[in-house]
Amino acid sequence: MIDRRFFLKSSGLALVGGTLLPNVFVKMANAATTKGNKTLVAIFQRGAVDGLNMIVPYGEQAYYAARPTIAVPRPGVEGGAIDLDGFFGLHPSLASLSPYFKDHSLAMIHAVGSPDTTRSHFDAQDFMESGTPGVKSTEDGFLSRAVGLKKQTPVSPLRAVALSPAMPRILAGSAGAVAMTNISQFGIRGNANVSGGFESMYAEAVAGTLGGTAKESFEAARILKSADPQKLQPNNGAVYPNGPLGNSLRQIAQLIKSNVGLEVAFADVSGWDTHAGEGGAQGQLANNLRNFSDAIAAFARDLGSRMGDVVLVTMSEFGRTVHENGNRGTDHGHANVMMLLGGGVKGGKVHGKWPGLGSQQLYENRDLAITTDFRDIFAELLTKQLAVPSLKTVFPGYEPKLRGVLSS
Amino acid sequence: MKPATKLLAGLIAVTMLTGATSDNKLTDRERALHVLNRLAFGPRPGDVDAVMKDGVNTWIEQQLHPEGIPDRAVEARIAALPTMTMSNAQIVKTYYEPVLMARKKANADAKDGEVDKKEARREYMRDVPFDKRPQNVMNDLLTERIVRAAESDRQLNEVLVDFWMNHFNVFAGKGIDRFLLTSYERDVIRPHIWGRFEDLLMATAKSPAMLFYLDNARSVAAPENRPMVAQRFGRRAMEMNPQRKKQQGGLNENYAREIMELHTLGVDGGYTQKDVTELARVLTGWTITGERDGGQGAAFIFRPMLHDSGSKTVLGIRFPAGGGIAEGEKMIHVLAHHPATAHHIALQLCQRLVADDPPPALVDRVAAKFLATDGDLRETVRAVISSPEFWDPKSYRAKVKSPFEYAISAVRAVNAQITDATPIARSLQQIGEPLYGAQPPTGYSDKADVWINTGALMNRLNFALALASNKLPGVHGDVVALIPAKEAADASRSVEALAQALTGGNLTEETRATIKSRIVERKAPTEDPWDNTQLPTVAGLILGSPEFQRQ
Numbered sequence: 001m002i003d004r005r006f007f008l009k010s011s012g013l014a015l016v017g018g019t020l021l022p023n024v025f026v027k028m029a030n031a032a033t034t035k036g037n038k039t040l041v042a043i044f045q046r047g048a049v050d051g052l053n054m055i056v057p058y059g060e061q062a063y064y065a066a067r068p069t070i071a072v073p074r075p076g077v078e079g080g081a082i083d084l085d086g087f088f089g090l091h092p093s094l095a096s097l098s099p100y101f102k103d104h105s106l107a108m109i110h111a112v113g114s115p116d117t118t119r120s121h122f123d124a125q126d127f128m129e130s131g132t133p134g135v136k137s138t139e140d141g142f143l144s145r146a147v148g149l150k151k152q153t154p155v156s157p158l159r160a161v162a163l164s165p166a167m168p169r170i171l172a173g174s175a176g177a178v179a180m181t182n183i184s185q186f187g188i189r190g191n192a193n194v195s196g197g198f199e200s201m202y203a204e205a206v207a208g209t210l211g212g213t214a215k216e217s218f219e220a221a222r223i224l225k226s227a228d229p230q231k232l233q234p235n236n237g238a239v240y241p242n243g244p245l246g247n248s249l250r251q252i253a254q255l256i257k258s259n260v261g262l263e264v265a266f267a268d269v270s271g272w273d274t275h276a277g278e279g280g281a282q283g284q285l286a287n288n289l290r291n292f293s294d295a296i297a298a299f300a301r302d303l304g305s306r307m308g309d310v311v312l313v314t315m316s317e318f319g320r321t322v323h324e325n326g327n328r329g330t331d332h333g334h335a336n337v338m339m340l341l342g343g344g345v346k347g348g349k350v351h352g353k354w355p356g357l358g359s360q361q362l363y364e365n366r367d368l369a370i371t372t373d374f375r376d377i378f379a380e381l382l383t384k385q386l387a388v389p390s391l392k393t394v395f396p397g398y399e400p401k402l403r404g405v406l407s408s
Numbered sequence: 409m410k411p412a413t414k415l416l417a418g419l420i421a422v423t424m425l426t427g428a429t430s431d432n433k434l435t436d437r438e439r440a441l442h443v444l445n446r447l448a449f450g451p452r453p454g455d456v457d458a459v460m461k462d463g464v465n466t467w468i469e470q471q472l473h474p475e476g477i478p479d480r481a482v483e484a485r486i487a488a489l490p491t492m493t494m495s496n497a498q499i500v501k502t503y504y505e506p507v508l509m510a511r512k513k514a515n516a517d518a519k520d521g522e523v524d525k526k527e528a529r530r531e532y533m534r535d536v537p538f539d540k541r542p543q544n545v546m547n548d549l550l551t552e553r554i555v556r557a558a559e560s561d562r563q564l565n566e567v568l569v570d571f572w573m574n575h576f577n578v579f580a581g582k583g584i585d586r587f588l589l590t591s592y593e594r595d596v597i598r599p600h601i602w603g604r605f606e607d608l609l610m611a612t613a614k615s616p617a618m619l620f621y622l623d624n625a626r627s628v629a630a631p632e633n634r635p636m637v638a639q640r641f642g643r644r645a646m647e648m649n650p651q652r653k654k655q656q657g658g659l660n661e662n663y664a665r666e667i668m669e670l671h672t673l674g675v676d677g678g679y680t681q682k683d684v685t686e687l688a689r690v691l692t693g694w695t696i697t698g699e700r701d702g703g704q705g706a707a708f709i710f711r712p713m714l715h716d717s718g719s720k721t722v723l724g725i726r727f728p729a730g731g732g733i734a735e736g737e738k739m740i741h742v743l744a745h746h747p748a749t750a751h752h753i754a755l756q757l758c759q760r761l762v763a764d765d766p767p768p769a770l771v772d773r774v775a776a777k778f779l780a781t782d783g784d785l786r787e788t789v790r791a792v793i794s795s796p797e798f799w800d801p802k803s804y805r806a807k808v809k810s811p812f813e814y815a816i817s818a819v820r821a822v823n824a825q826i827t828d829a830t831p832i833a834r835s836l837q838q839i840g841e842p843l844y845g846a847q848p849p850t851g852y853s854d855k856a857d858v859w860i861n862t863g864a865l866m867n868r869l870n871f872a873l874a875l876a877s878n879k880l881p882g883v884h885g886d887v888v889a890l891i892p893a894k895e896a897a898d899a900s901r902s903v904e905a906l907a908q909a910l911t912g913g914n915l916t917e918e919t920r921a922t923i924k925s926r927i928v929e930r931k932a933p934t935e936d937p938w939d940n941t942q943l944p945t946v947a948g949l950i951l952g953s954p955e956f957q958r959q
Binding site: 046047118119120121122123165166167176177178179180181182185186187188189190193194196197198200201202214216217221270271273275276325326327328329331332364366 | 628659863923
């Protein structure tokens with residue numbers, strides 16, 4: 001098998017003659033060739049990914065002491081982390097993302113998370129998606145509120161799309177997002193009378209309620225039918241790995257390239273709840289991370305210069321225990337890591353204040369402490385990438401601090 | 409109000425025009441429809457009249473005692489599915505061992521690096537006779553669940569099986585759980601849903617399926633806390649040999665957390681992280697038998713040697729050092745009788761049977777009944793059903809059907825015969841909630857999430873069209889036969905008659921007018937005379953209508 005990193009680099013060379021591929025979209029971002037059509041792509045790693053094995057603090061002896069069987073080795077040895085900055089390293093399964101970090105288009109924020117203390121998957125996801133940690137009564141998702149505040153003319157029924165069978169909490173609300181798993185099958189399998197019949201039934205049935213018609217669905221289905229984005233093949237030799245995330249990102253890229261007005265895309269990917277047999281450089285988490293990384297790398301390659309208009313962000317409800325448990329896995333923890341990739345990202349850097357893994361430094365004596373609120377990162381994304389005019393109602397009661405993860 | 413609730417309110421407002429009456433009571437017909445929607449998977453043709461004839465209360469009382477309902481045809485059909493009568497051990501032996509053998513042989517072949525391991529494994533699996541292949545297990549189980557829901561006369565029983573399987577969710581996609589779910593549903597859930605909650609909880613806690621799914625089977629005492637080690641070498645000796653320690657495993661808090669958060673107390677039930685860790689210690693040694701244990705294997709076992717022998721405190725209850733399985737049994741007893749558990753179970757039952765956001769007073773009363781009856785689940789369910797809130801017109805058609813409820817109610821509405829359940833199982837996947845397919849321990853939400861503007865809705869509509877037009881192979885219905893020939897012969901009247909037959913009269917004037925203008929009036933009189941061939945399309949539109957999404 002060809003070494004993946006070598007393959008990426010060499011084909012990048014072939015593609016743009018002497019420059020590494022990622023340079024392209026950074027350059028394009030600077031050139032600002034856009035039609036104002038910026039897109040934010042959010043990926044939720046449901047189940048709480050082990051951020052400490054994703055972006056490895058190999059400079060901490062405490063990391064190795066806490067994880068005798070599942071630590072990722074230091075750079076330079078077999079199966080070792082890929083060095084980022086002399087302290088943090090990428091899990092070797094994330095190798096396909098490494099060129100983007102080197103090219104300053106990929107950034108991480110470590111020790112980031114939701115300040116609520118819960119270690120419940122459900123509550124933590126709910127708090128993160130509502131954008132109101134600790135408040136269960138919030139009606140809608142914060143991305144929906146953000147999209148609702150942003151003007152778009154004309155309004156596209158595909159401005160906010162979730163690649164998911166049901167509407168995820170984060171996009172629930174009045175902004176009129178649509179959720180689908182397969183853009184080529186989104187629509188009614190029947191003649192115009194049948195689909196028209198359903199359309200008027202649903203328009204009438206829920207008329208007058210806040211965001212409450214299926215109008216967007218039927219309009220979206222029509223646009224998808226005429227724009228036919230699924231005919232678009234991946235560009236630049238991008239190959240998406242099999243699996244749900246690859247499928248989702250391939251279709252998000254098709255929507256972006258079809259210019260259907262996509263502003264916010266959301267995809268989720270599960271399988272991160274590694275209570276047992278997590279593995280280190282190899283194993284369960286390594287396999288999941290490889291698929292995750294390759295899907296994102298394929299997306300960036302596919303979009304090429306268009307990636308200058310796109311920022312992709314990854315998130316997960318909480319981190320996992322610093323110490324491995326009795327089954328070579330990890331239990332529910334606190335702070336985690338986020339990644340940002342795309343145009344305008346201040347990349348090549350692991351952002352965030354590192355709280356340390358010493359026993360005095362841990363949250364509740366067991367978990368990575370939070371030094372950056374996840375809302376700070378989204379505040380910057382929403383302001384700079386999507387030009388959302390105000391965040392007051394997006395994150396009610398919270399004053400976000402911009403952390404400088406994007407150039408303005 | 410949540411956005412979802414607002415959507416619902418809009419629908420309810422329209423429904424009120426033709427649905428519930430304006431005074432504050434449901435009519436007899438509405439009452440019959442209500443119980444058939446909430447305590448059954450929707451009416452089959454004629455069911456509403458039959459329930460009205462015997463009386464709604466009589467029907468409810470029968471449903472509360474499913475053991476008195478014969479249901480022979482369905483039982484006979486289920487018994488004919490080969491895996492339905494097999495034990496965990498038999499299933500593992502018959503269907504999992506060929507997989508292991510294939511894996512082993514493929515690994516051996518691939519050792520020299522010239523053979524592709526996956527391809528070799530596929531090759532070996534092709535040699536396994538069809539009736540010994542692993543997918544038979546899940547196919548049988550899907551068939552069983554779908555056929556029972558659609559055809560069993562013990563409808564409330566099936567509704568509650570669905571509720572409890574979801575409450576104590578086990579994901580078929582995790583490891584060997586796909587081979588353990590048959591027994592889990594048959595031996596753990598079904599026999600206990602009309603008894604005491606504690607017995608149900610204890611049965612799940614000792615079930616191989618749950619022990620594997622939430623990793624308790626692997627959770628063992630830290631080596632220095634094991635009885636033999638402590639006696640023989642002293643605790644210090646273990647600590648001095650970390651290499652040995654890490655090979656021997658230790659605590660896993662996955663199940664300890666979820667039994668409190670999801671199965672009993674609820675997330676706000678007042679436990680701490682310390683309680684989670686201590687309960688995990690209490691439950692160490694609760695695991696699954698293997699070959700070495702003699703017997704058939706794949707059964708519950710308590711291993712004293714792997715149990716944490718130290719002292720522990722959970723929820724303020726102190727266990728002195730040296731305890732055994734009794735510690736865990738005591739904690740399950742405590743959790744099952746905790747007021748927070750009563751409230752959590754009451755809330756979830758009310759969400760399932762009454763409304764997404766049930767009145768707090770109702771939840772409190774149901775919780776009180778739970779506590780007063782020692783967690784008697786029949787009496788707890790009865791408390792929900794007999795409450796004024798259940799019968800309040802505000803509850804009538806106030807819930808959106810779950811994907812399973814929707815698909816099964818459509819199958820029942822057209823009185824379809826299921827010879828192959830696979831297309832229904834596949835549709836449930838497309839509508840977003842595959843059976844046995846919820847990965848997180850939370851299961852699926854019993855509250856209607858925002859269901860509009862989703863591919864899931866589109867897939868519901870496509871399912872309705874396919875079902876009504878007999879395009880689901882193995883699921884056969886005849887919508888023309890549902891209405892009298894005289895009605896079917898008239899275009900406009902056939903819409904009215906089908907609406908009555910499929911929804912029990914719950915289709916709004918607007919929806920009926922839409923169907924007539926879109927389908928009927930385009931067919932006649934300008935084109936050929938009305939000839940029934942449009943009836944399946946009409947039925948598909950009715951089954952896809954907003955009204956039919958509700959219960």
